Amino acid sequence: MSQSILDIKNLHASVEGNDILQGINLAINLGEVHAIMGPNGSGKSTLAQVLAGHEAYEVTSGEVLYKGFDLIELDPEERAREGLFLAFQYPVELPGVNGMYFLKAALNAVRTHRGEEELDAADFMALVREKTGVLEVPKELLNRPVNAGFSGGEKKRNEIFQMTVLEPTLAVLDETDSGLDIDALRVVADGVNRLRRPENATLVITHYQRLLNYIVPDFVHVLSEGRIIKSGEKELALELEEKGYDWVKEHAGDGELVG
Amino acid sequence: MSKKYTTDNTQQFLDAFKLFKSSLNGDSTGLWEAKRAEAIKLFEEKGFPTTKHEEWKYTNVIPIVRNHFRPVISNDEFPVDAETVSRNGFGGDAYRLVFINGHFLPEHSTTKDLPDGVIVGSLGPAIREHTELIARHIASYSDSFEHSFATLNTAHIRDGGFVFIPKNVCLENPVHLLYITAPSEAVVVTYPRTLVITESGSQATIIEEFVGTELETYLTDSVAEAIVGENSHLSHIKIQHESREAYHVGASHALLERNANYFNNSISFGGRIVRNDPWAVLNGEGGHAAIDGLYLVGKDQLIDNHTSIDHRVPNCTSHELYKGILSENGHGVFNGKIFVQPDAQKTDSVQSNMNLLLSDNAEIDTKPQLEIFADDVKCTHGATIGRLDDNSIFYLRSRGIGVEQAQKMLTYAFATEVIEHIKDEAVQGYVKGLLDSRIED
Numbered sequence: 001m002s003q004s005i006l007d008i009k010n011l012h013a014s015v016e017g018n019d020i021l022q023g024i025n026l027a028i029n030l031g032e033v034h035a036i037m038g039p040n041g042s043g044k045s046t047l048a049q050v051l052a053g054h055e056a057y058e059v060t061s062g063e064v065l066y067k068g069f070d071l072i073e074l075d076p077e078e079r080a081r082e083g084l085f086l087a088f089q090y091p092v093e094l095p096g097v098n099g100m101y102f103l104k105a106a107l108n109a110v111r112t113h114r115g116e117e118e119l120d121a122a123d124f125m126a127l128v129r130e131k132t133g134v135l136e137v138p139k140e141l142l143n144r145p146v147n148a149g150f151s152g153g154e155k156k157r158n159e160i161f162q163m164t165v166l167e168p169t170l171a172v173l174d175e176t177d178s179g180l181d182i183d184a185l186r187v188v189a190d191g192v193n194r195l196r197r198p199e200n201a202t203l204v205i206t207h208y209q210r211l212l213n214y215i216v217p218d219f220v221h222v223l224s225e226g227r228i229i230k231s232g233e234k235e236l237a238l239e240l241e242e243k244g245y246d247w248v249k250e251h252a253g254d255g256e257l258v259g
Numbered sequence: 260m261s262k263k264y265t266t267d268n269t270q271q272f273l274d275a276f277k278l279f280k281s282s283l284n285g286d287s288t289g290l291w292e293a294k295r296a297e298a299i300k301l302f303e304e305k306g307f308p309t310t311k312h313e314e315w316k317y318t319n320v321i322p323i324v325r326n327h328f329r330p331v332i333s334n335d336e337f338p339v340d341a342e343t344v345s346r347n348g349f350g351g352d353a354y355r356l357v358f359i360n361g362h363f364l365p366e367h368s369t370t371k372d373l374p375d376g377v378i379v380g381s382l383g384p385a386i387r388e389h390t391e392l393i394a395r396h397i398a399s400y401s402d403s404f405e406h407s408f409a410t411l412n413t414a415h416i417r418d419g420g421f422v423f424i425p426k427n428v429c430l431e432n433p434v435h436l437l438y439i440t441a442p443s444e445a446v447v448v449t450y451p452r453t454l455v456i457t458e459s460g461s462q463a464t465i466i467e468e469f470v471g472t473e474l475e476t477y478l479t480d481s482v483a484e485a486i487v488g489e490n491s492h493l494s495h496i497k498i499q500h501e502s503r504e505a506y507h508v509g510a511s512h513a514l515l516e517r518n519a520n521y522f523n524n525s526i527s528f529g530g531r532i533v534r535n536d537p538w539a540v541l542n543g544e545g546g547h548a549a550i551d552g553l554y555l556v557g558k559d560q561l562i563d564n565h566t567s568i569d570h571r572v573p574n575c576t577s578h579e580l581y582k583g584i585l586s587e588n589g590h591g592v593f594n595g596k597i598f599v600q601p602d603a604q605k606t607d608s609v610q611s612n613m614n615l616l617l618s619d620n621a622e623i624d625t626k627p628q629l630e631i632f633a634d635d636v637k638c639t640h641g642a643t644i645g646r647l648d649d650n651s652i653f654y655l656r657s658r659g660i661g662v663e664q665a666q667k668m669l670t671y672a673f674a675t676e677v678i679e680h681i682k683d684e685a686v687q688g689y690v691k692g693l694l695d696s697r698i699e700d
Contacts, residue, residue, distance in 0.1 A: 052657045055649075080659035092654040096672025102658070105668070109659035145672070162658065 002029035005170050005201045011062035013050045020046040022226035031198040035212055036205045038223030039245045044205045045089055048174035052086040053079055081113035083169030087159035087176045094146035102146050103165055131165050153184040160191035172203045177211035189214030209241035222248045268324040269306040275329050279415055282332040288386050291416055294398050298413035307407050317592045317624050318534055318563045323506045328448035328478050331360035339441050341367055347470045351685035353435035354379045356420050360440055361449035363418050376425035379434050382452060383418040396486050397454055400512045408508040412450045412482040419452030424461040433464035433683050440471045453483035457491040464494040464683050471502030483511040487519040494522040496681055501529035510536040517543030524681055525552040526690055528697055533562040541575040552581040553677040555697050556589030563592035570603035579610040582677050584670060585621035592624045597638060599631040610640040615673050667698050
C-alpha cells in the first residue's frame with residue numbers, strides 16, 4: 001500500500017465570513033499526481049491558500065494531515081520547510097528583493113530545518129545548475145528582483161524554477177497554466193514532470209483540461225461549490241472537457257471516490 | 260518663554276566662539292577672518308530658530324543648543340589611531356581626507372596619484388595656496404538661506420575638505436571626506452566644511468561621511484558647497500551614521516551651470532536629532548539635478564529632511580526620491596521645495612517621497628512644496644506612507660522564510676532603490692552593508 005502524504009478530511013474553510021470550502025475529502029499518496037478541476041468560484045484557489053497557510057483563510061472544521069502532521073497548526077514557513085510548495089496563481093512582485101538572494105534564503109531555511117549546512121553563493125549556484133539539469137539556468141530569474149515587472153508567463157516560470165530548486169515533497173500548483181501560451185505551458189509541464197518521483201506528489205489545480213495533456217494525472221477530481229463532487233482517472237478530464245461541468249453536477253456520485 | 264531660551268543659547272555659542280577665536284593665536288588669513296566676523300555678527304543678530312519658524316516647525320533645536328558644546332582646539336587633545344579610522348568608514352579605493360573632531364589628520368589621509376591639476380586637500384592649508392579660487396566661492400551661497408547653523412559653521416571656518424577638478428578631467432576613484440567625532444571628555448561641536456568645484460566637462464564622486472565612534476553627545480554642524488561647472492558630472496554622497504546620542508545639522512548647496520549634472524544622495528542612519536538641508540540651484544540651461552535620500556529613523560530619533568531644488572532657467576530637469584523607514588517612536592520629516600522661477604520654462608521635475616512605517620508609534624510628516632511661477636512646465640510630486648505588504652510577507656513565508664527575516668528582507672528591499680542610485684559600486688556596496696547591519700539591529 002502506498003504511503004499517504006496528504007489526507008484532507010471534511011475540510012471547511014471561510015474567507016471574510018463566506019464559507020467557501022464545504023467539506024473537502026481528498027487523500028494523496030506519495031508518487032501520485034492529482035488534478036483538481038472546477039469552474040470559477042468553486043473553491044480551487046481557497047483550497048490552495050488554506051494548504052499553504054494564508055491567514056485570511058479560516059479553517060472552520062475538518063482536518064488536514066500532511067506527513068502525519070496536523071497541517072493547520074503549522075505556520076506557513078514551517079509547512080514550506082517540511083516540503084510543501086505552493087506555486088501561486090498570482091505570484092507576488094518583490095521589487096528590491098534579489099532573485100538569487102531570495103531563493104538562497106528559501107533553500108537555506110529548508111536546509112537548516114533538516115539539519116543540513118547552509119549554502120554559500122557559490123555552492124548555491126552549483127546546486128541550481130545541477131537541479132535545473134540540461135536546462136539553462138534562467139539568469140534573469142536570479143539577477144532581477146523577484147517577479148518585478150515580469151510578464152504573467154515569466155512569473156509562472158519563476159514559480160516552477162523555484163519548485164525545481166526547492167524540490168518539494170508536495171507541490172500544489174494553483175492555476176499555473178492560466179493565461180500561458182503553449183511554449184510557456186510546456187516549460188511549466190516539463191518542470192513538473194521532471195520532478196515526478198515515487199517519493200513526492202503533486203496536486204495540480206486547473207480550470208482547463210489542456211494542461212493535463214502535458215501533465216498526465218493519476219487522478220482527477222471535480223470541485224464544485226466547495227466540495228469534490230466527482231473523482232476518477234485521467235479520462236474524467238476529457239469527459240469534463242467534452243460535456244462540461246453541468247454534466248458532472250448531474251452525475252455527481254457516479255464516479256469512484258479515491259482514497 | 261521660548262524667545263528667552265533662544266537668547267540664552269545664542270550667548271553660549273558666542274562664548275564658545277571667543278574660545279575658538281583666541282585659540283587661533285593669529286594663525287589665520289584675512290579672508291577667513293573677514294568671513295568669520297561677518298558670520299558671527301549675523302548669527303548674533305538672528306540667534307537660533309524656534310518651532311514658530313515655518314522651516315523649523317517639526318524640529319525643536321532647544322534640546323540641541325542648550326548643551327554647552329565646545330570646539331576642539333587641537334588634534335593633540337584626542338589622539339586617534341589608524342585602526343579607529345579604518346574601522347569607522349568606507350574603506351574602498353579613494354582619495355581620502357580624514358578629520359577627527361574637526362581637525363585634518365594628514366597621517367591617515369591619502370591623496371597619492373591624483374591626476375594633474377586636481378586638488379584634494381585640507382581647506383586650512385589650501386586657503387593660502389589657492390586663495391583666489393576659494394575666496395570666489397566659499398560662503399558665497401550657503402549662508403544665503405538664512406540657516407543659523409550654516410552661519411555658525413562659517414563663523415568657525417578653519418578646516419575641511421577642498422576638492423577641485425579641472426576642465427575635462429574624470430576622476431576615477433571617489434574622494435572620501437571622513438569626518439569622525441571621537442571620544443572626548445567634553446561635549447564637543449565640530450564644524451566640518453566642504454568645498455567642491457568641478458570645472459567644465461569634468462567628472463567626480465565625493466563622499467562626505469560623518470561618523471561617531473562612541474555613544475555620546477556631540478554636535479556636528481556641517482556645510483558643503485559645490486560649484487558644478489558646465490557639462491560636468493558631480494555625484495555627492497552624504498553618509499551620516501553619527502552616534503545615537505549625537506546631533507547633526509548639515510546643509511549642502513550646489514550651483515549647477517549649463518548642462519551640469521548633479522547627483523546628491525543623502526543617507527541618514529544615526530543621530531538623535533538630525534537635520535539635512537540639501538539645496539540645488541539650476542542656474543544654466545540643460546542642467547539636471549537628482550536629489551535622493553534615505554532615512555532610517557528608530558527609537559527616540561528625529562530626522563528632518565528639508566530639500567530644495569530651484570529652477571532658475573529654462574530647460575532643466577530634476578528628479579527627487581526620498582525614502583524613509585520609521586520604527587519604534589521614530590519621527591521623520593520630509594519637506595521638499597521645488598521652485599520654478601518665472602524664466603524657467605520647460606522645466607521637468609519629478610518628486611517622490613515614500614515612507615515605510617514599521618510601528619504604530621512612529622510618525623512621519625511629509626510635505627511637498629511646489630512654487631511654480633512659469634506656465635509651461637511639468638512638475639509632479641507624490642508621497643506615500645505604508646506598511647509592509649501582507650501578501651509579500653506571506654509569499655516569503657510560503658518559501659520557508661520566517662516572519663522576522665521576511666520583514667527584514669522587505670524593509671531592505673524598500674530602501675535599496677535609493678542606494679542603487681549611487682553609481683560607484685564600491686560605495687553602493689558599502690552603504691548596503693551599513694543598511695543591512697542597521698536592519699539587523
